[in-house]
Amino acid sequence: MRVDTLVTGGLLVTPHGVVDADLAVLDGKIAAIGAPGTLPEADEVIDCGGKYVLPGLVDPHVHLGGGRPLEEIFASETASAAVGGVTTVLQYRRSPSTFLDTFPAERELARTKMLVDTQFHFIISTMEQVEEIPRYAQEFGVTSFKFYMGGYEPGNPIGLVSVNDAVLYAAMEKIRELGPYAWCMVHCEDDSLVCHLTEKVKAKGGNDLAAYTESRPDFVEEQDLLRAIWLADLQDCPLYVPHTTVGMAVDAAADSRKKGNTVVLETCPHYLVLSADDERLTGSGVGKVAPALRNEDHKAELWRGLREGWISTIGSDHVPIPKKGGDFWDEAPGFAGLATMLPVVLTEGVLAGRITIEKVAETMAFNPARLFGLYPKKGALQVGCDADLAIIDMETEKVVGPDTTQSEFPSAFEGLPLRGWPVLTMSRGQVVFKDGVVTGTPGGGQIVTKAENTEKKRNWHAA
Structure with a gap:
């Protein structure tokens, strides 16, 4: 042969x-x-x-949109993914109305414009969309749904909508029936606390990264995380927590799993490596991200969570949004991360002795592929x-910049070797x-369907 x-x-x-x-x-x-x-x-x-x-990375947390027409974003940002060794992106889509009307055209653009493979999560904003969750699963094969518990006040720069507990509770009731790769995904930042604290910080004249961090401290994430776990337990619904920043999440997830619940944590390279007091980021809006960057104690606990298997995945939370360079509060949160996620984790994780190279393959390829129904097609080097x-x-050694990321959008790691x-x-x-x-070309990527389930997922974890 x-x-x-x-x-x-x-x-x-x-x-x-x-x-x-x-x-x-x-x-x-x-x-x-x-x-x-x-x-x-x-x-x-x-x-x-x-x-x-390494197996091609499966990035479970990618936002594609904003800044330029969607077909251009699909092409340019998946080219940047290829630079970073990412061969499958699981991207979030949102809709101002029903996905039944808006998603087919976006799916066709993805099919014809992306350089690497993709799958989709939906961001749910209304009770009307909750009612349509079974149809989204049946007609589009989408079974993972994200809910913003807070952190985005009305009129925020990117138009995200926070939901109340009734929406979340009702959605969990539907998601739990969707099969082995169904996930309720929660952005944990308490809405009322963030709004209250933001007003207090603004009233004092705060207008930089330190002020932004003060407006959404660790406890606004911690209390929403505990509430999400509690609601998921009540509804017997699998819970996936993206972009975990707080150390207490490690033990909270461990305690819940030991009780037989399905709770999966994801973190991001910037929460493992960057801090709110980083001098490179203090005077600009590049470090503005939600949830906010934390301190050394939280970072140490996140690395521990990875080592011990309580944090199962690492996602880039790639957001291709330009920064205006004006008033800090008007800046859109987020930054590009597809090209840098692997070198950041290898430099600060493997080469610094915090995790093994095997853990990189597990959390950045195998686990996300397995969780979202891509394995055994994706996520491993096996026949x-x-x-x-x-x-x-x-x-x-390379210094992060547009020439290395091949993305026009700013990186929070800019200037770092x-x-x-x-x-x-x-x-x-x-x-x-x-x-x-x-060397890839737009349209070379495919939309990947979910594999047939061959294992019991209840009580699944990566430890």
């Missing part, structure tokens, strides 16, 4: 260990893995030169999986990034 591509001389990373092996690709899938020199001949050979080979992979240079950059990214057997050049 002759194959399309051989990936040789690499160290293949799995959640359970690192293997010195070659990998064969045929028809876009991993056809064989074997000891060096034992695999069939190939039309093309890619020599890794002893570098790590039968899509040939999604990233070859990593752990030695060369990082190691662990992909030198090649492969998506379904096609090289989409190599040696600093994006």
